[in-house]
Amino acid sequence: MNNIFVYCEIEDREIADVSLELLTKGKTLANQLSCKLEAILLGSDINGLENQLYKYGVDVVHTGDDKRLSPYLTLPHTKIIMELFAKEKPQVGLFGATSVGRDLAPRIASAMKCGLTADCTSLEIGEHYDKKTDTKYENLLYQIRPAFGGNIVATIINPETRPQLATVREGVMKMEVYDEAYKGELKKINVDELFDDSDFVVKVIERHMESKKVNIKNAGIIVAGGYGVGSKENFKLLYNLAEVLGAEVGASRAAVDAGFSEHERQIGQTGITVRPKLYIACGISGQIQHRAGMTDSSMVISINTDDKAPINQIADYVITGDISETIPKMIKYYKKNSK
Amino acid sequence: MKALKIIVLAKQVPDTRNVGKDAMKADGTVNRAALAAIFNPEDLNALELALQLKDKVKGSTLTILTMGPGRAAEVIREGLYRGADNGILLTDRKFAGSDTLATSYALAQTIKKMKDFDVVFAGRQAIDGDTAQVGPQVADKLNIPQITYAEEIVDVNDKEIIIKRRLDRGVEVVSSSKPVLITVHSSAPDCRPRNAKLLMKYKHSKTVTEVQDMSEDYLDIYQTRPYLKIEEWSVNDIEVEDRALGLGGSPTKVKKIENVVFKAKESKKLTPLDEDIDDLMKELIENHTIG
Numbered sequence: 027m028n029n030i031f032v033y034c035e036i037e038d039r040e041i042a043d044v045s046l047e048l049l050t051k052g053k054t055l056a057n058q059l060s061c062k063l064e065a066i067l068l069g070s071d072i073n074g075l076e077n078q079l080y081k082y083g084v085d086v087v088h089t090g091d092d093k094r095l096s097p098y099l100t101l102p103h104t105k106i107i108m109e110l111f112a113k114e115k116p117q118v119g120l121f122g123a124t125s126v127g128r129d130l131a132p133r134i135a136s137a138m139k140c141g142l143t144a145d146c147t148s149l150e151i152g153e154h155y156d157k158k159t160d161t162k163y164e165n166l167l168y169q170i171r172p173a174f175g176g177n178i179v180a181t182i183i184n185p186e187t188r189p190q191l192a193t194v195r196e197g198v199m200k201m202e203v204y205d206e207a208y209k210g211e212l213k214k215i216n217v218d219e220l221f222d223d224s225d226f227v228v229k230v231i232e233r234h235m236e237s238k239k240v241n242i243k244n245a246g247i248i249v250a251g252g253y254g255v256g257s258k259e260n261f262k263l264l265y266n267l268a269e270v271l272g273a274e275v276g277a278s279r280a281a282v283d284a285g286f287s288e289h290e291r292q293i294g295q296t297g298i299t300v301r302p303k304l305y306i307a308c309g310i311s312g313q314i315q316h317r318a319g320m321t322d323s324s325m326v327i328s329i330n331t332d333d334k335a336p337i338n339q340i341a342d343y344v345i346t347g348d349i350s351e352t353i354p355k356m357i358k359y360y361k362k363n364s365k
Numbered sequence: 366m367k368a369l370k371i372i373v374l375a376k377q378v379p380d381t382r383n384v385g386k387d388a389m390k391a392d393g394t395v396n397r398a399a400l401a402a403i404f405n406p407e408d409l410n411a412l413e414l415a416l417q418l419k420d421k422v423k424g425s426t427l428t429i430l431t432m433g434p435g436r437a438a439e440v441i442r443e444g445l446y447r448g449a450d451n452g453i454l455l456t457d458r459k460f461a462g463s464d465t466l467a468t469s470y471a472l473a474q475t476i477k478k479m480k481d482f483d484v485v486f487a488g489r490q491a492i493d494g495d496t497a498q499v500g501p502q503v504a505d506k507l508n509i510p511q512i513t514y515a516e517e518i519v520d521v522n523d524k525e526i527i528i529k530r531r532l533d534r535g536v537e538v539v540s541s542s543k544p545v546l547i548t549v550h551s552s553a554p555d556c557r558p559r560n561a562k563l564l565m566k567y568k569h570s571k572t573v574t575e576v577q578d579m580s581e582d583y584l585d586i587y588q589t590r591p592y593l594k595i596e597e598w599s600v601n602d603i604e605v606e607d608r609a610l611g612l613g614g615s616p617t618k619v620k621k622i623e624n625v626v627f628k629a630k631e632s633k634k635l636t637p638l639d640e641d642i643d644d645l646m647k648e649l650i651e652n653h654t655i656g
Contacts, residue, residue, distance in 0.1 A: 097537070100501075100510065100511055100513075101510060124533055125513070125514060125532040125533045128497050128513070129501060129511070129513045129514075131498075132465070132496075132497070132498035132499075132500075132501040132502045132505075133501045133502070133504070133505045133511070135465075135466065135498070135502065136466060136469060136501070136502035136505035136506055137505050139466065139616065140466075140616055141464070141466065141615075141616035141617035142465070142466075142496075142498060142617070143496075143617060144494075144495065144496040144497065144498060145495065145496075154620055168620065169617075173494070173622075174379075174381060174493060174494075178622050178623060178624055179622070179623045180619055180621070180622050180623075181619070181620045181621040181622075181623075182617050182618070182619060182620065183617070183618050183620045184616045184617055184618070185618060186616060187616040227510050227541060227542040228510045228512065228539055228540070228541045228542075228545075229539060229540050229541075230537055230538070230539050231527065231538045231539060231540055232537065232538040233535065233536075233537045233538075234535050234536050234537075235532070235534050235535035236534050236535050237534075247654075247655060271655050283551075290534075295495075296495055303654060304649070304654050304655060324654075325654055327645075328632075333634075338632060339632075341632045342632055342633065343632060343633045343635055343645060344632045344633065344634050344635065345635045345636065345637060345641070345642075345645075346634065346635070346636060346637075347636060347637030348637065351637045352637040352642065355637060355639060355642040356642055356645075356646060358642075359639075359642050359643045359645075359646040359647075360646045360650070360655065360656075362643070362646075363643070363646050363647045363650050364646075364650055364655075364656045
């Protein structure tokens, strides 16, 4: 009872990275709260997958195995989790901020009338004192996220309602094995007895999933462009530099919204979080949502015509100038000096 | 096929790209009055899909529902200019400070009051919060299925609606019975522009509150042209429990707001001159950052 639950997603017979990252964070929180970490694993033909989870410190894995659970559908997954939560009364529930998690978590929050915070960049345990009611709350989940166009960072709490629900984007939390020999318990849910026809009014007719074409998350060097790059055409300069340096190309949300780059390259709070050894920010102003996704870069070079761009404050090197002038020179002098 | 009743949930949002100093109130909620207000971008995509559905199924009607302060009536007018048939502004001080749960409750209770509906559209998320929660939460409260991240209406018939949806790593085509709630992704077509005739027809449409400031000449016209009236509903027009509304009905509380402070690094200032770039690349190669 009152444990931390993580909803785990399955991708190509593997547990999704974001779920393992949440388990890693969940274990830290569970240790602080002296409670157990439990995982939920729903899908079709998933026997044995639970063994990928225990080493992250998972005490209990709840599995539901049924043909109708894959591909993901909102209603059957919601129903199983609702049943489980009603019985187990978790204090915290964590979901990946993925197409699945962002579809599922709000449905559960609504049905349970509890609070949910989307796209958290940090989760901590803390206390709260409410002056109005003179009530002290302990061991609350601090759900921390940039808000309101990135101009502020908000700490959100749910003092009264349980579970405290949060979604977190892939790559935001670190993934770390807790103990290779850790052993948890498997609990199988008899999902068939929960379902009725009304859970299957939505049907998947066709599905085309692409393997990840872009591997920005693990790239050592990233050349990222913002709105200041100016056009899709100018983004080619970034690709040229990336090719020479063996880097991946990333983009800010503004650049993606403007159509300069694809969505899967978006770095930031509502995109991917990266930790490269070198981040070259081209024409990126550096709103906090963007910085939330790249602030752990070991080194940052900012190229911007505006010497007051916020990103310059976290940059190791600031080149004040135009990318169309700077990038070709970087390529030229890299080639010259690397020989 | 049978005509459809279509609802579009739209939100007027502060343009978060242009935020000034007065944007936040002391209690951590947004001071919307201090900001430019726009039609939430993905709600415009939702409006477009709704209009396409209306075009496909003859005789269908489209109602825009928005919750917000009085000036959110502008969202309804924008909808009318593009082909919506009517709109409801849900406005009440009691809604102030609502989080997504309290918002979805108020919207769902309003939709229930509107009685028959077949398809509810909403943008995937609003740019002031980016939570993407209100759509699914309204669907839950109406006890209907949801299709999130729609980008195209593939087909519709009396039995079902078929939607192509955009996922993180692919696309999916799904069918659903009706009624259903559909949230729309920015990859859906852009909303059509205002129609000149509709603009002429509806530019003087107003809510009862807006009408109060108008001249008698205007009132004469208003009386004779019922389409100029934009419905304005308060908590008294829907069945709600007060304690589930606004700040009090919101389980999420803002504990702390921090203004973003940069931990400024000692950065090296460079120019795009050959000498600077040459030195930089040498340095990066020497310390094994690149190469």
